[in-house]
Amino acid sequence: QSALTQPASVSGSPGQSITISCTGTSSDVGGYNYVSWYQHHPGKAPKLMIYEVTNRPSGVPDRFSGSKSGNTASLTISGLQAEDEADYYCNSYTSNNTLYVFGTGTKVTVL
Amino acid sequence: QVQLVESGGGVVQPGRSLRLSCAASGFTVSSHGMHWVRQAPGKGLEWVGIISFDGSNKYYADSVRGRFTISRDTSKNTLYLQMNSLRPEDTAVYYCARERPGGWSDFDYWGQGTLVTVSS
Numbered sequence: 001q002s003a004l005t006q007p008a009s010v011s012g013s014p015g016q017s018i019t020i021s022c023t024g025t026s027s028d029v030g031g032y033n034y035v036s037w038y039q040h041h042p043g044k045a046p047k048l049m050i051y052e053v054t055n056r057p058s059g060v061p062d063r064f065s066g067s068k069s070g071n072t073a074s075l076t077i078s079g080l081q082a083e084d085e086a087d088y089y090c091n092s093y094t095s096n097n098t099l100y101v102f103g104t105g106t107k108v109t110v111l
Numbered sequence: 112q113v114q115l116v117e118s119g120g121g122v123v124q125p126g127r128s129l130r131l132s133c134a135a136s137g138f139t140v141s142s143h144g145m146h147w148v149r150q151a152p153g154k155g156l157e158w159v160g161i162i163s164f165d166g167s168n169k170y171y172a173d174s175v176r177g178r179f180t181i182s183r184d185t186s187k188n189t190l191y192l193q194m195n196s197l198r199p200e201d202t203a204v205y206y207c208a209r210e211r212p213g214g215w216s217d218f219d220y221w222g223q224g225t226l227v228t229v230s231s
Contacts, residue, residue, distance in 0.1 A: 001172075001173065003155060032216075034216035034217075036216065036217035036218075038156070038218075040156075043223075044223065045115075045206070045220075045221040045222060045223050045224070046148075046156070046206070046208075046218075046221045047221075048211065048217060048218060048219050051211060051214060051216070051217040051219075052214065052216070052217070057211075057219060089155060089156050091156075091158070091217065092216075093216045097173050097176075098158065098172045098173050099158070099161065099170050100146075100158040100161075100216070101158065102148075102155055102156040102157060102158060103155070104155050105155040105156070
């Protein structure tokens, strides 16, 4: 099972919007609405930002939103803030032997 | 509040074994599926395995199946990862994570991780 494909890095200025893509196959992202997104500051515990493609857990700012089209899911951060600088990972359920697969990870830089 | 604390990491020689622990508080492990996820140095996250909420089902990533075993002790509210036949490529920070209530495909609380280094 190969990792889902994400861009290695995305950057934006404060207040701007950025979008991170997560591309898989019909066996994972495209086949199920079980895509989640995690924010990870190095040395800290990852944090759930989006679950089941579009849903935000309590406490996550509404600046974060998720969507999916075909085999590609996306995380959009609107009104980018300095504290959003972190690594972001998508995850999907997969029908392959390995039940869950993460994306390759995207480093978000706030300029 | 919900808290997960991993322990048991360290340096181990290839081929040897190690057992990681994940002490849970603020909830009971018998009510949630519990996962292990790892991150090799400079690499991304990799799902390792899951034990279902009732302990009856366990699933593993291809990379660890047959070598790693997940278990739990409900009296101690603790999750374990028994790692046998360790390889240098198992070197990583290992996280335990809780399955989100009402869901089964995402992880709402994570520990801070424990580092395992496999080296001679």
